[in-house]
Amino acid sequence: xxxxxxxxxxxxxxxxxxxxxxxxxxxxxxxxxxxxxxxxxxxxxxxxxxxxxxxxxxxxxxxxxxxxxxxxxxxxxxxxxxxxxxxxxxxxxxxxxxxxxxxxxxxxxxxxxxxxxxxxxxxxxxxxxxxxxxxxxxxxxxxxxxxxxxxxxxxxxxxxxxxxxxxxxxxxxxxxxxxxxxxxxxxxxxxxxxxxxxxxxxxxxxxxxxxxxxxxxxxxxxxxxxxxxxxxxxxxxxxxxxxxxxxxxxxxxxx
Amino acid sequence: xxxxxxxxxxxxxxxxxxxxxxxxxxxxxxxxxxxxxxxxxxxxxxxxxxxxxxxxxxxxxxxxxxxxxxxxxxxxxxxxxxxxxxxxxxxxxxxxxxxxxxxxxxxxxxxxxxxxxxxxxxxxxxxxxxxxxxxxxxxxxxxxxxxxxxxxxxxxxxxxxxxxxxxxxxxxxxxxxxxxxxxxxxxxxxxxxxxxxxxxxxxxxxxxxxxxxxxxxxxxxxxxxxxxxxxxxxxxxxxxxxxxxxxxxxxxxxxxxxxxxxxxxxxxxxxxxxxxxxxxxxxxxxxxxxxxxxxxxxxxxxxxxxxxxxxxxxxxxxxxxxxxxxxxxxxxxxxxxx
Numbered sequence: 001x002x003x004x005x006x007x008x009x010x011x012x013x014x015x016x017x018x019x020x021x022x023x024x025x026x027x028x029x030x031x032x033x034x035x036x037x038x039x040x041x042x043x044x045x046x047x048x049x050x051x052x053x054x055x056x057x058x059x060x061x062x063x064x065x066x067x068x069x070x071x072x073x074x075x076x077x078x079x080x081x082x083x084x085x086x087x088x089x090x091x092x093x094x095x096x097x098x099x100x101x102x103x104x105x106x107x108x109x110x111x112x113x114x115x116x117x118x119x120x121x122x123x124x125x126x127x128x129x130x131x132x133x134x135x136x137x138x139x140x141x142x143x144x145x146x147x148x149x150x151x152x153x154x155x156x157x158x159x160x161x162x163x164x165x166x167x168x169x170x171x172x173x174x175x176x177x178x179x180x181x182x183x184x185x186x187x188x189x190x191x192x193x194x195x196x197x198x199x200x201x202x203x204x205x206x207x208x209x210x211x212x213x214x215x216x217x218x219x220x221x222x223x224x225x226x227x228x229x230x231x232x233x234x235x236x237x238x239x240x241x242x243x244x245x246x247x248x249x250x251x252x253x254x255x
Numbered sequence: 256x257x258x259x260x261x262x263x264x265x266x267x268x269x270x271x272x273x274x275x276x277x278x279x280x281x282x283x284x285x286x287x288x289x290x291x292x293x294x295x296x297x298x299x300x301x302x303x304x305x306x307x308x309x310x311x312x313x314x315x316x317x318x319x320x321x322x323x324x325x326x327x328x329x330x331x332x333x334x335x336x337x338x339x340x341x342x343x344x345x346x347x348x349x350x351x352x353x354x355x356x357x358x359x360x361x362x363x364x365x366x367x368x369x370x371x372x373x374x375x376x377x378x379x380x381x382x383x384x385x386x387x388x389x390x391x392x393x394x395x396x397x398x399x400x401x402x403x404x405x406x407x408x409x410x411x412x413x414x415x416x417x418x419x420x421x422x423x424x425x426x427x428x429x430x431x432x433x434x435x436x437x438x439x440x441x442x443x444x445x446x447x448x449x450x451x452x453x454x455x456x457x458x459x460x461x462x463x464x465x466x467x468x469x470x471x472x473x474x475x476x477x478x479x480x481x482x483x484x485x486x487x488x489x490x491x492x493x494x495x496x497x498x499x500x501x502x503x504x505x506x507x508x509x510x511x512x513x514x515x516x517x518x519x520x521x522x523x524x525x526x527x528x529x530x531x532x533x534x535x536x537x538x539x540x541x542x543x544x545x546x547x548x549x550x551x552x553x554x555x556x557x558x559x560x561x562x563x564x565x566x567x568x569x570x571x572x573x574x575x576x577x578x579x580x581x582x583x584x585x586x587x588x589x590x591x592x593x
Contacts, residue, residue, distance in 0.1 A: 050471055076473040090464040092528075092576065093457070100454045101461050105473035107454060111482060114453035115446055121453070128454055168473055 001064045003028040003204055004049070004080075004172055009058035011044055011228075018044040020228040022058070028171065031198050031205045033219040035239075037248065041228040042208045043085065046174050050082050051075035063171070077105040081170035083161045085177045085208075089149040095160050096145040099132040099167045106169075132167060138200075139163050155186040159193065166201060173197070175207035179214050191217055216240065224248070270437055274429045287430045291501050293541035294436035295494050298443045300521035300540075301533040302490030307519070308527035308576070309451055310483050311463030312378065313387040317491050318514035319394025322507065323370040324363035324492020325499040326407055331362045332500070333415040336422065341406045349422035356423070356435060360496045367492020368485040370397065375484035379477045382466075394515060402507045412506025416499055432501050439497050443490050448530055450486065459483050460528070491518075513555075520562055525572050532574030539573075 004026040011019040019041045026032065034042050047053050049060055051072035060067045062078045070078075090098050107128065113121040136142050141156075141163065149157055158178060165173060178194065179187050191214055198205050209215045215222060216236045223233040226248045232239060239245055273290070276282035282290075299317060306314045334342045336349055347355065373393045378386055407413045423431040450456040458479045461469035470476045499505045517540070525536030543561070547554035565572070580586045 052467075052471075071475075071477075072470045073473045073475050076471060082471060084468070088465045088468040090461050090468065092464050093460060097457060101457045101469075101474065102472040103454070104458055104475070109455070111450075111455060114455045115449050117449060125454060164472060 002026065002061070003063060004206075005059075005061040006045075006049070007059045007061075009045070009048060009060065010056050011041075011048060011053060012056045017228050019048065019055075019225075022225070022228070022230060024223060026172065026204050026206065028204050029202070030221060031194075031219055032207075032221045032223065033215045034206065034208050034223050034225065035210070035215060036225040036231075040225045042225065043176060044228075045225075046082060046176055046208065049075075049174065050080060073105060076168055076170075079169070079171035080174065081165035081168045081172070082174035083158075083165050083176055083178060085180055087149075087154075087157045087161050089157060089161055089164065091149050094146050094148060095141065095152075096129070096132055096136070098149070098160065098164050099135060100128050102164045102167045103128050103131065135163055135167055139166075155182055155189065158182065158190070162193070162197070166197070171203055173201075173203055173205045175205060175209075177208050177210060179209055179211045187211060187214060190214065194218055266441060270434065273433050273437060277430050278428075282430075287433050288501070289541070289545060291432050291436050291497075293538055294433075294440045295498050295501070296517075296521060296537035296541050297440050297534050298490055298494040298497070299518045300525060300537040301443050301447055301530055302487045302494070303518045304522050304525070304527065304530065304533045305447060305451070305459070305483055305487045305490075307522050308529065308533075309456075309463060310459045310480070311527075312382065313384070314374065314390040314484075314487070315387055315512070315515050315519060316374065316390035316392075316394030316397075317488075317518040318510040318512070319390075319397035320367040320370055320488035320491035321495035321498070321514065322394075322397050322401060322505075322510035323488075324367040324495030325505045325510070326401060326413065326495075327366035327492070328359050328363035328496030329413055329416050329499045329505055330407060332356075332359045332419045333413075335359070337415045337418045339415055349419075350426065352419050352422045353426055353431070356419075360435070360439070360493055363492045363496035364489045365492075367495065368489030370492075371485040371488030372481075374488070375481045378480045378484060391512070391515075394510070394512070398507045398510055408506070410507055412504055412508075414504045416505075417503030420500055420503065432497070436497050436501070439493055443493065444530060444534065446486070446490075451530070463528075520558070523572055524562070524565060526574035526576060527572065528576035529572070529574040529578055531579040532572055532577075535573055 002025050004024070006022060006024045009019055009022040010017065022045060034045060036042050044053070048055050051067060051070050051074065054068065062075065062080060065078055067075050067078070090101070093101065108124040109121045133142065133145065136145055139159065141159065144152065144156070149160060152160065179190055182190060194205065195218060219236060221233065222236060222239045224231050224239060224245050231248055232242045232245045234242070277287060299321065303314065303317045306312050333339050335347050335355060336345050336352055338344055374390050377389045381389060401407065402410045420431060451459070458469065458474040461474050462476050462479060466476060521536045521540050522533065524540065525532030543558065544554065547557050550557060
């Protein structure tokens with residue numbers, strides 16, 4: 001069974017066709033990219049997959065479950081996590097709390113447990129905190145557990161946001177422009193980080209990215225869209241030499 | 256773990272003092288009523304803080320939910336214990352009042368929590384200013400509805416609760432209302448503290464700080480909003496029930512926008528997202544009201560003026576979003592705020 005199967009997905013906003021007849025299949029464990037010029041509909045695809053929009057037509061299936069009608073938090077519990085183009089951490093919560101709250105769908109206790117402070121509450125809270133600390137330690141951010149996100153550098157905030165996404169134990173991680181706004185030295189770090197995550201966490205990664213160094217050095221399969229329609233797909237090598245892509249996305253000159 | 260019992264011990268000592276002091280003439284009727292009012296203010300400000308402070312929505316209809324609780328508790332009490340023109344002969348002997356009173360208050364809590372649905376359900380799709388208008392409308396709906404129910408006296412109001420308090424007094428001569436309000440305050444702080452310090456309840460803060468991120472990080476935002484609004488309005492209903500029995504009379508005019516504004520003032524005075532701030536601000540506010548009493552209507556010039564000055568010079572309120580234990584870390588030895 002495919003991890004993610006998108007079939008003939010179309011999304012209209014009034015008269016605008018944001019995504020047109022889009023199909024994709026991910027078996028699991030891939031590291032793929034979705035690229036295209038500004039306004040091509042890339043983020044719309046991610047918003048559809050994560051349940052923010054309901055598709056006009058077409059279907060999205062995650063591990064065999066059709067996500068039509070599901071709320072984003074339900075889709076997340078199926079094993080899809082994402083980050084945002086502009087970092088969206090909870091800024092008045094510590095890094096540790098950010099990661100604890102992200103385990104909301106598998107807290108394993110009810111409101112009554114929380115109010116009565118039952119044994120189950122104590123056990124589960126301890127487990128949640130332990131999981132969060134382990135994740136932070138694994139990602140080398142243990143020291144930052146009690147920091148508030150605004151006090152961290154942009155690059156570190158990105159990393160925290162990725163850690164927060166990972167804390168939902170995803171099978172599919174959607175990264176929406178992870179390199180946006182990062183200085184070039186941090187981009188090198190980011191490439192290493194994504195590679196490492198792909199290796200260490202048993203998951204598939206699908207990213208939107210404008211920086212070709214990131215896409216070309218990481219991804220196995222690239223899909224290019226323009227005005228909502230797929231214009232090309234293939235390996236980095238294919239895409240690099242595809243004249244349609246060069247024309248639509250990279251301009252008339254070769255890279 | 257000696258520190259675990261510090262807070263319960265202090266609460267018991269306080270309760271003992273409250274019962275004992277009027278007996279030996281240290282606390283007169285005036286003092287008892289003042290403390291009772293203060294307690295009701297604490298419940299109101301702490302409960303509104305859950306929605307306005309922790310969840311970051313702007314509810315300005317708290318008085319409406321207070322009214323639902325006040326009327327439900329009043330009617331339930333009178334129905335059970337007092338002969339009444341509309342509700343007929345009492346069902347239970349007066350001797351049971353001290354035992355039935357928590358149930359009467361619980362009825363007010365539940366009714367107000369259900370009334371909270373009127374605001375909670377629209378909050379799924381609406382937020383900010385628009386939701387604020389809905390909360391205002393909800394409180395007016397409640398007030399107008401009560402004004403039109405002749406069985407509870409319509410605009411004239413509803414009485415008879417005094418007999419129940421007298422009934423309790425005849426069982427044991429202690430300041431019953433002060434005891435009930437003290438227990439109500441303790442319950443409110445207890446339930447809110449446990450809620451907002453659990454990872455479960457922190458979902459509410461995630462909604463405040465970034466609702467999109469909350470939803471995507473697996474927080475069921477609709478459910479959390481439902482819980483927050485219902486808990487907040489339920490506690491307002493509890494405050495309403497206690498208020499009704501404290502002054503033995505309820506009328507719709509007690510639950511106007513002015514009452515909601517008082518609640519808002521306390522939340523912003525104390526600091527949004529700070530329970531200890533809410534408690535402190537309610538105490539300060541009750542004292543202020545008492546001191547400014549000689550000014551009569553002019554106090555409603557003085558108090559908003561103070562609010563303007565506060566917003567000018569300390570917009571985050573007394574505590575900001577911190578707790579007492581953040582300001583004085585030594586307090587952590589006496590209780591765990593987790």
